Amino acid sequence: MTYQHFPKVELHTHLEGSAPPDFIRSLAREKNIDLSRIFNDDGGYIFRDFAHFLKVYEAACEPLQTPQDFYRLTKAVLEEFASHGVVYAETFVSPDFCGGGDVVKWRDYLAAMEQAADEMSGTITLKAIATIIRHAGPEQAKRTARCAVETQNGFLTGFGLAGAEMMHRPGDFAYSFDMAREAGMHLTAHAGEWGGPDMVQETLDLLKVERVGHGVNAVTDPDLVARLAEEGITLEVCPGSNIVLRAIDRWEDHPIQTLREAGVPVTVSTDDPPFFHTTMTAEYDSLARVFGYGDDDFRALNETAIAAAFCDDATKKAVRARLEKA
Ligand code: ADE
């Protein structure tokens, strides 16, 4: 039994982090860039720990140099997602990797991604979340926010924060999140993947996000768990990522079910699937095996995800119609 063909919604992916290794390898070859250090003998990405993962991630972005590269990347990633039954996805993209935070350059990259998404829209719907790279610091974050607010549209609907969680505090990015909120963008931030409940709490208080990326370490603070449930803050939980990066030791120890039982809106995503040897099919299959999830649980996870999706009501309605076929 596999859930490969069960329709799925996923809210938390990184576009570059979803790049198939073969795609990056062949783009690097075209551009004479030596990336042999980031691949193992089987052709997969290799890294030792989270800090090294971020370095390998940035190296994998090196061959992605033009809007056309991002067009091809978006196409390749959406074909892969769709092959796992994903009918709606959201993806983090950073102006830092698309023209270094320059609005004029970013506009062309974004248009290329949107074109690829449009061409795949009969199969899968994609929305983009312009994302601060936390370790690039609060000043670069303001450039990211400027790029986001000047180009937001029906495709670029969200604003986010990713990167090394232990660098800087959430409040350092409040200016950028204020800009995005005032422009009417949806907001999410990685927190509680590496940081403790204090990081999640500060992220809610100071960045006023609707969703939290990961958020799993909130589980150690019952008051915070109650707050997440009460305020309906959706967690973008990525179990396979947590296991491979060793944020959590074993699948059996993952707090996803504890959080669900506490009434927290929980969703499931892959984060950076080829890096973590995962897919949405593998996530569903593991949840079925470890926690005994069945069709009803997956329908509930999908409904939580589409309710919290950064898209308009017409899109939600169309996605729900596809989900009903499950
Ligand atoms: N960027 C890509 N994947 C990430 C993760 N799991 N945490 C933080 N930043 C990331």
Ligand code: ZN
């Ligand atoms: Zn992530």
